[in-house]
Amino acid sequence: MAASSFNYGSDNSGLVWGFLIDPEAAAAPTAVPIGVADAVHWMAAPQPNQFIWLHFNLSNTASERWLRQHAGLADEFYATLHQGSRSTRIEIADDALIAVINDVLHGFSLDSAEISTLWAHVTPHAVISARRKPLASIERLRQDVLEGAPLRSSSELLVHLLRDQADVLVNIVRDAVTRVDTIEDRLLAGRLTRQREELGALRRVLVRLQRLLAPEPAALFRLLQRPPVWVDGDDRQDLRQATEEFTVVLSDLAALQERIKLLQEEIAARVNEDNARSLYLLTIVTVMALPINLIAGLLGMNVGGVPLAENGHGFWIVCGLIATFTTVAAWLLLRLQRNT
Numbered sequence: 001m002a003a004s005s006f007n008y009g010s011d012n013s014g015l016v017w018g019f020l021i022d023p024e025a026a027a028a029p030t031a032v033p034i035g036v037a038d039a040v041h042w043m044a045a046p047q048p049n050q051f052i053w054l055h056f057n058l059s060n061t062a063s064e065r066w067l068r069q070h071a072g073l074a075d076e077f078y079a080t081l082h083q084g085s086r087s088t089r090i091e092i093a094d095d096a097l098i099a100v101i102n103d104v105l106h107g108f109s110l111d112s113a114e115i116s117t118l119w120a121h122v123t124p125h126a127v128i129s130a131r132r133k134p135l136a137s138i139e140r141l142r143q144d145v146l147e148g149a150p151l152r153s154s155s156e157l158l159v160h161l162l163r164d165q166a167d168v169l170v171n172i173v174r175d176a177v178t179r180v181d182t183i184e185d186r187l188l189a190g191r192l193t194r195q196r197e198e199l200g201a202l203r204r205v206l207v208r209l210q211r212l213l214a215p216e217p218a219a220l221f222r223l224l225q226r227p228p229v230w231v232d233g234d235d236r237q238d239l240r241q242a243t244e245e246f247t248v249v250l251s252d253l254a255a256l257q258e259r260i261k262l263l264q265e266e267i268a269a270r271v272n273e274d275n276a277r278s279l280y281l282l283t284i285v286t287v288m289a290l291p292i293n294l295i296a297g298l299l300g301m302n303v304g305g306v307p308l309a310e311n312g313h314g315f316w317i318v319c320g321l322i323a324t325f326t327t328v329a330a331w332l333l334l335r336l337q338r339n340t
Contacts, residue, residue: 018053020052
């Protein structure tokens with residue numbers, strides 16, 4: 001098989017898609033698909049009031065090589081591609097915005113909970129994004145661009161991406177709430193099967209989502225306090241609003257985790273009650289059987305002097321004694337339970 005077949009859904013340079021976006025275009029669509037050759041030509045002489053969006057697949061080893069040769073990105077961008085920390089954040093480097101955004105994979109499910117990272121380099125004239133696996137939010141953003149979503153600047157494209165990520169997370173929370181409601185209904189109906197394990201797995205997924213998707217407060221605070229000069233007031237306000245919306249979604253996620261915790265505690269309490277009831281019943285049976293075992297052990301000794309051995313009614317007398325002792329023991333246990 002030819003080596004060019006291993007392109008991982010991208011072209012030979014690693015480009016998955018590219019758009020030339022003209023917010024002031026009179027005719028629709030405002031976003032025109034472009035390839036790497038046209039992108040290089042446009043970046044050599046960028047046009048005012050226009051910007052490009054190039055999205056790369058880092059699974060294709062040609063992507064980073066092409067970016068270093070033609071994109072002219074800040075060194076901090078390449079450093080973030082290889083550093084260990086991948087917490088969600090947006091930072092400023094050489095008058096550019098560098099965004100590290102964790103997102104769920106395209107086709108995400110609560111059972112698999114796969115998450116990957118998207119890197120973005122944003123300048124007034126270019127948005128360069130890169131990922132290793134297909135992500136849900138970036139796919140939604142591409143569909144919006146194809147459908148003609150109005151984008152007046154490159155920074156608004158970044159804000160749109162954050163809002164799409166918040167929408168994806170909202171859908172995840174809704175699916176999780178539906179599953180938790182079902183488990184709660186089963187709990188109230190007394191049908192406990194494997195609900196504790198399911199709740200535990202769901203809670204671990206939500207904790208992981210919150211830990212990876214929550215943006216770094218310090219980085220966002222610095223960005224909102226001193227954004228680049230090319231980010232106008234409207235984009236600053238939209239970025240602040242998108243951050244607040246994302247924070248609300250994360251708060252809902254935390255509240256859902258607390259609800260799952262309470263359900264787990266309720267299930268654990270019911271299991272403990274059932275175990276205690278079973279243990280108490282076993283104790284009653286054991287105590288009631290004690291006279292039987294004790295008398296049977298005494299009369300079963302092969303020694304002389306066994307009482308009632310020569311009595312014709314000895315068997316029934318012993319049965320009466322056993323019944324009497326068992327009844328007295330049962331009465332004492334029931335009285336003790338009534339007093340407690």
